[in-house]
Amino acid sequence: MPHNEKNMKLVYLTSNRLPSKRSSLGKVILEMSKSFTDLLGNDFLLIMAKAQGPLEGIEYKSLRLPFKKGVSLYYFFWLFGFIIKNRKEQLIFFGNDFYLLAIVCFLKKWLPCRVCSDWHLMYDDWRDNYVARRSDWLTTTSQRLKNIIARRTMVNPDKIFVERIGVDIDKFKNFPKNQARRELELPADKKLIGYIGSFTAVNHDRELKIMIDMLDFLPQNIMTILVGAKNNEKNDYEEYAKQKGAADRFQIFDWQTEEDKVLKFEQAMDILVVPYPNKKHFTDYGFPYKVYEYMAGGVPIIYSDLEIIGEMLGDCAVSFIPENAKDLAEKIIDLLNDENKIKYLTKIAREKASNSTWRKQAENIIEFLTKDDNLKPSQNQQQEEVKKRLKSLGYFDE
Numbered sequence: 001m002p003h004n005e006k007n008m009k010l011v012y013l014t015s016n017r018l019p020s021k022r023s024s025l026g027k028v029i030l031e032m033s034k035s036f037t038d039l040l041g042n043d044f045l046l047i048m049a050k051a052q053g054p055l056e057g058i059e060y061k062s063l064r065l066p067f068k069k070g071v072s073l074y075y076f077f078w079l080f081g082f083i084i085k086n087r088k089e090q091l092i093f094f095g096n097d098f099y100l101l102a103i104v105c106f107l108k109k110w111l112p113c114r115v116c117s118d119w120h121l122m123y124d125d126w127r128d129n130y131v132a133r134r135s136d137w138l139t140t141t142s143q144r145l146k147n148i149i150a151r152r153t154m155v156n157p158d159k160i161f162v163e164r165i166g167v168d169i170d171k172f173k174n175f176p177k178n179q180a181r182r183e184l185e186l187p188a189d190k191k192l193i194g195y196i197g198s199f200t201a202v203n204h205d206r207e208l209k210i211m212i213d214m215l216d217f218l219p220q221n222i223m224t225i226l227v228g229a230k231n232n233e234k235n236d237y238e239e240y241a242k243q244k245g246a247a248d249r250f251q252i253f254d255w256q257t258e259e260d261k262v263l264k265f266e267q268a269m270d271i272l273v274v275p276y277p278n279k280k281h282f283t284d285y286g287f288p289y290k291v292y293e294y295m296a297g298g299v300p301i302i303y304s305d306l307e308i309i310g311e312m313l314g315d316c317a318v319s320f321i322p323e324n325a326k327d328l329a330e331k332i333i334d335l336l337n338d339e340n341k342i343k344y345l346t347k348i349a350r351e352k353a354s355n356s357t358w359r360k361q362a363e364n365i366i367e368f369l370t371k372d373d374n375l376k377p378s379q380n381q382q383q384e385e386v387k388k389r390l391k392s393l394g395y396f397d398e
Contacts, residue, residue, distance in 0.1 A: 008370060009086065010036060010044045013095040013104070015071050017050040024198065024289045025096075025120075028165055033058045035166075035362035047082075072099050079103060083111040092136075092369060096120055098127040105134035116369060119149060121202065121285035129153050139163050139365060144308045148284055161368045164312065166358035167292035172263060174298075180268040184261075186251070187223065193332060194225040194269035196262060197290040198255075199233050204281040209237070210325050211275060215246045217329035227253040227265045266297040271332060274303035274313075278322035282306060296353035300342045302331050316349035 012033055020026035029046070036044040037059045044059050049071060051062035063078065065071060079100075083091060091113040093104045101117050108115060116137040122128050122145075132138060132153035138160045140146045150157040181188050193214075199206055211224045224246075226237060234252050241250040256262045266272060272294045276282040283306050291312060294301050303309050305319035313319075318335055321327040335342065 007090050008040075008043065008366075009089040009091050010040060010366070010369070011091060011093050012036065012044070012046045013093050013100050014047070014097050015049045015075065015100055016097070017052050018048050018055065019053055028289060030055065030058065031166060031168065031358040032362055033060065035359045036366075038359065039362055039366060072103065075100055076103050076107075080107060080111070083107060083113050087112055090114075092116055094118060094365075098123065098131050101131050101135070102127060105131055108134070116365075119145060121145070121281070122148065122152065135159070137161065137369060139368070141165055142308050142311055144311065145285060161365070163361055163364050163368075164356060165289050165292060166356055166361040167296050167353050169296050169354050169357055171259065172267075172293075172296045172298070175264050175267045177268055180264040184264060184268055186225065186268055189221075191222045191270045191336060192225050192268065193222060193271045193273060194227065194265065195273050195275065196227040196256075196265050196269075196293075197288065198228050199226075199230070201281060201288070204279070206275070206282075207277045207323070208275060209240055210323065210328060211273065212237070212241050212244055212246055212250060213325035214329040214332070215244070215249050217326050218332065220249070222332070223249045223251065225251050225253075225265075225269065227262070228255050229253065230255050263293070263297065266293060267299060269299050271335060272297070272299050272301050273328070274301065274309060275328065276304045276306060276309070276322070278304070278306065283308060292353055292356055295349040295356075298346050298350055300335055300345055301349065302328065302335065312352070313349075316345050316352060318345070 012029065014029055016026055016029060018026050019030060033044070033046040034057045037057060042059060046058055046060035047063070048060065049063055049065045051060065063074070065074065092115070093101065093113060094116045095101060096118040098117070101115060104113060104115050107113070114136040115134065116139060117131050117135040119138060119140045132149060132155045136159070138149065138155065140149065140160060140162055141164055143162050146157065146160045146162050149155060149160060178188055186192060193211070195208055195211055199208055208226060211226060215222070215224060229237065229252055234254060237252050238247070238250075241247045253265070256265065274288065274291060274294070282304075285308075291309065295316065301313060301317035303313050303317050303319055304322040306322060310319065318331050320331045
């Protein structure tokens with residue numbers, strides 16, 4: 001499709017400092033921005049607090065903020081000037097920084113712009129209703145989250161578009177498993193059950209100790225591998241493994257900043273696990289970015305039987321009862337003993353991941369924003385009324 005036939009200028013708004021090697025959200029922002037730039041060119045702009053390094057292939061503006069306090073106040077005045085300067089553009093602000101989106105929602109009462117809020121969770125405070133009800137569009141990462149937003153904020157569900165996080169399928173090289181294990185100093189003669197990713201999500205513990213508890217129900221040739229420890233997490237988990245008498249069947253690695261190394265860890269496993277607990281954050285919002293990498297990596301997946309994760313993995317992975325180490329162990333044994341099932345599930349998972357690339361996600365969002373019924377004459381009339389009011393205040397020249 002002609003991607004910008006409506007003269008839209010899409011502005012991705014964030015107060016993050018990018019790139020960030022310790023933030024999954026930072027990676028999502030950059031990957032989506034690359035795809036938006038590729039599709040829209042100069043009609044896309046990423047605005048951030050500060051660029052901490054080169055951002056190749058992205059149209060961006062760094063505000064070079066040397067401080068972290070008072071950022072929202074700075075953005076308020078900066079955005080006011082930015083919108084005035086670009087008043088002839090059909091500005092659409094996009095992002096998941098809800099303090100900044102709240103500013104734009106306030107300003108758009110007087111200034112010509114629109115808002116697409118990108119929802120990965122709800123905050124259970126004033127931001128939820130304020131931003132949702134004033135957004136022209138909303139995007140979410142799951143159908144479950146869409147339903148929750150519509151129910152709690154009374155927003156028309158037709159304004160909410162489900163567009164999941166993407167993956168760069170081309171980055172997944174076929175690393176020979178034994179070679180990857182040698183490079184990573186992993187045992188070649190064991191069955192490795194792994195989790196690769198952050199141990200917490202927005203300060204919620206992912207309770208990965210179930211990956212140690214399950215060893216009580218598994219044969220000695222099966223080991224647990226955890227990759228992604230930060231701060232004191234490594235010491236805590238190693239101590240727990242000792243207490244459980246499983247130290248010799250457990251390895252834990254720090255958070256990895258080299259992407260190739262992360263992919264090698266994933267492909268060195270016999271099974272990858274998404275073991276999240278049956279708790280609110282994970283049942284309502286917890287759709288992890290790592291799921292897409294797991295699917296693309298060609299390794300079989302076992303996941304907690306939570307509705308939000310099952311939306312994507314229901315037909316290409318095996319589920320277990322959340323927080324039940326024995327059931328997890330039984331599912332691991334069953335899957336390891338069924339090579340045909342492994343081949344079938346990994347084939348389906350990789351095919352689905354191939355249709356969930358960052359570019360495809362960006363294309364879908366642009367198409368949603370530029371649909372004919374989303375650019376109503378009434379909205380254009382409203383924009384003209386806004387311009388008239390501003391012109392009377394001296395902001396616009398003839």
